[in-house]
Amino acid sequence: MTKYIEIFEYNAFTEQPFAGNPAGVVTDASGLGDDTMQRIARQMNLAETAFLVPPSIPDADVRLRWFTPAMEVELCGHATIAAFTAAAERGVFPVADNEVRELKVDTLSGLMRTRIARRDGRPEVAMQIPVPTFEPLALDRDAFASLWGVTANDLAGEWLVHTVLNYWYFPVPDQKLLQSLTLDAERLSKIDSTAAFTFWTTDTIDSDSDWHLRFFAPFQGVAEDIVTGSAQGPMGVVCLGSRSEAVQNGWSELKGEQGDCLGRPGRVRVRVLQEDGAVSDVEIAGGAVPMLEGRIRL
Numbered sequence: 001m002t003k004y005i006e007i008f009e010y011n012a013f014t015e016q017p018f019a020g021n022p023a024g025v026v027t028d029a030s031g032l033g034d035d036t037m038q039r040i041a042r043q044m045n046l047a048e049t050a051f052l053v054p055p056s057i058p059d060a061d062v063r064l065r066w067f068t069p070a071m072e073v074e075l076c077g078h079a080t081i082a083a084f085t086a087a088a089e090r091g092v093f094p095v096a097d098n099e100v101r102e103l104k105v106d107t108l109s110g111l112m113r114t115r116i117a118r119r120d121g122r123p124e125v126a127m128q129i130p131v132p133t134f135e136p137l138a139l140d141r142d143a144f145a146s147l148w149g150v151t152a153n154d155l156a157g158e159w160l161v162h163t164v165l166n167y168w169y170f171p172v173p174d175q176k177l178l179q180s181l182t183l184d185a186e187r188l189s190k191i192d193s194t195a196a197f198t199f200w201t202t203d204t205i206d207s208d209s210d211w212h213l214r215f216f217a218p219f220q221g222v223a224e225d226i227v228t229g230s231a232q233g234p235m236g237v238v239c240l241g242s243r244s245e246a247v248q249n250g251w252s253e254l255k256g257e258q259g260d261c262l263g264r265p266g267r268v269r270v271r272v273l274q275e276d277g278a279v280s281d282v283e284i285a286g287g288a289v290p291m292l293e294g295r296i297r298l
Contacts, residue, residue: 002297002298003297003298004295004296004297004298005026005028005029005032005295005296005298006026006027006028006293006294006295007024007025007026007040007044007293007294007295007296008024008025008026008027008086008090008290008292008293009022009023009024009025009044009046009290009291009292009293010022010023010025010081010082010085010086010288010289010290010291011023011082011264011288011289011291012077012078012079012081012082012085012227012229012266012286012287012288013078013081013227013229013258013259013266013267013268013286013287013288014227014264014265014266014267014286014287014288014289015122015287015289016289017289017291018264019259019264019265019266019289020078020226020227020259020264020265020266020288020289021047021078021225021226021227021228021259021264021266022046022047022082022226022291023046023047023048023049023050023076023078023079023081023082023083023288024040024041024044024046024048024049024050024079025049025050025052025079025082025083025086026040026049026050026051026052027052027083027086027087027090027092028052028092029051029052029053029065030053030054032051032053032298034072036298037049037051037065037067037072038067038071038072040067040296041067041068041069042069042070043296044069045069046069047068047076047078047079047222047225047226048066048067048068048073048076048078048079049066049067049079050064050065050066050076050079050080050082050083051064051065051066051067052064052083052087052092053065055106056106057106057111059104059111060104060105060106060111061103061104061105062093062103062105062106063105063106063107064080064083064105064106064107064112065107065108066079066080068220068221068222069221070220070221071220071221072108073108073220074107074108074109074164074165075107075108075109075129075130075165075230076229076230077127077129077228077229077230077231077232077233077268077284078226078227078228078229078266078286080105080114080125080127080229081125081127081229081284081285081286081287081288082288084103084114084116084123084125084127085116085123085125085287085288085290086288086290087116088101088116088118088123088125089123089290093116095116095117095118095123096118097118097119097120097121098118098119099117099118100115100116100117101115101116101117102114102115102116103115103116105127109129109130110130112127112128112129112130113127113128114126114127114128115127122287123287123288124285124286124287125285125286125287125288126269126271126283126284126285127229127283127284127285128281128282128283129229129230129233129234129282129283129284130164130282131237131279131280131281131282132162132163132164132165132233132234132237132279132282133162133163133164134160134161134162134163134169134234134237134238135160135161135163136158136159136160136161137159137160137161137168137169139159139191141155141159144191147184147187147188147191148181148182148183148184148199149180149181149182150177150180150181154172154173154177155170155171155172156171156173157170157171158171158242160238161195162234165196165230165234166192166194166195166196167195167196167197167198167215167230167231167234168195168196168197168198169198169200169234169235169238170197170198170199170200171199171200171201171242172199172200172201173201173203174201174203175201175203175205175212177201178199178200178201178203178212178213178214179214179261181199181214183216183218183223183224185218185219185223188218189218189219193219194219195219196215196216196217196219196220196231197215197216197217198213198214198215198216198228198231198235199213199214200212200213200214200235200238201213202239204257205257205260205265206255206257206267208255209255209256209257209267210236210239210254210255210256211235211239211254211256211257212256212257212258212260213228213231213232213235213256213257213258214258214261215228215231215258224262225258226258226259226262226264226266227258227259227264227266227268228258229268229284229286232256232258232268232270232284233268233270233282233283233284234282235256235270236252236254236256236270236271236272236282237272237279237282239254240252240254240272240274240279248274248276248277249274249275249276249277250273250274251271251272251273252271252272252273252274253269253270253271254269254270254271254272255267255268255269255270256268256270266286267286268284268285268286269284269285269286270282270283270284270285271283271284271285
């Protein structure tokens with residue numbers, strides 16, 4: 001007998017249709033094998049598709065897995081926002097208006113705290129991400145900059161690498177230079193075929209934003225991502241580290257921009273907790289808009 005399962009597409013980090021980052025969502029993936037999830041992600045052909053399955057550890061409420069068209073990944077922010085928005089709207093994890101529901105989520109990045117709130121009838125999802133650690137990135141600056149069509153002087157400032165995700169972070173001075181970057185995946189693969197590349201500027205589009213970034217992950221099957229929660233969250237730590245006036249204790253509320261140059265603007269709220277000057281917790285938050293729903297044949 002032919003089997004079908006329900007599948008949805010949500011645009012995350014936006015409240016408007018045709019904006020933000022689309023993600024596939026399967027709210028009940030129990031019984032699906034790894035190969036089937038990978039085939040579904042390949043069929044959806046989105047940056048990531050998220051699958052909610054029963055937890056594999058006792059303390060968790062649910063397990064969440066993320067697949068690009070090419071591979072399973074350890075962390076994906078926008079697909080998490082999409083998945084739990086769909087779960088709230090479809091009754092998997094119902095949340096009443098003005099209520100907050102907290103879940104413990106089993107992921108490849110560990111047990112992750114996720115909160116679903118519903119205000120004015122719309123779900124909003126906040127997810128904890130692992131506290132990022134960074135090291136200085138040692139590269140031939142002239143050679144690397146040339147791969148993006150710019151000079152080393154255009155990328156002046158501290159170059160950092162996320163030590164777990166292997167995301168590389170590069171500051172740029174303004175929007176004009178940020179939007180001029182061009183990707184040369186073939187030449188980049190000779191430097192590091194596992195890295196992803198984040199370029200950011202404090203020259204923002206919205207006056208209340210703290211940074212604007214572009215994110216390239218060609219070796220994960222995503223040439224340029226629209227809005228990347230897993231890069232935006234750590235960016236909050238990078239941004240605070242670049243500010244001499246950053247708070248040393250308590251929560252900092254920040255906002256990141258992305259996707260405008262692709263015609264799909266998204267905005268990510270980032271919260272960073274510092275205790276005695278050290279980062280101890282990071283959250284990203286946003287909403288998502290349903291775009292498609294249907295069944296997929298297995």
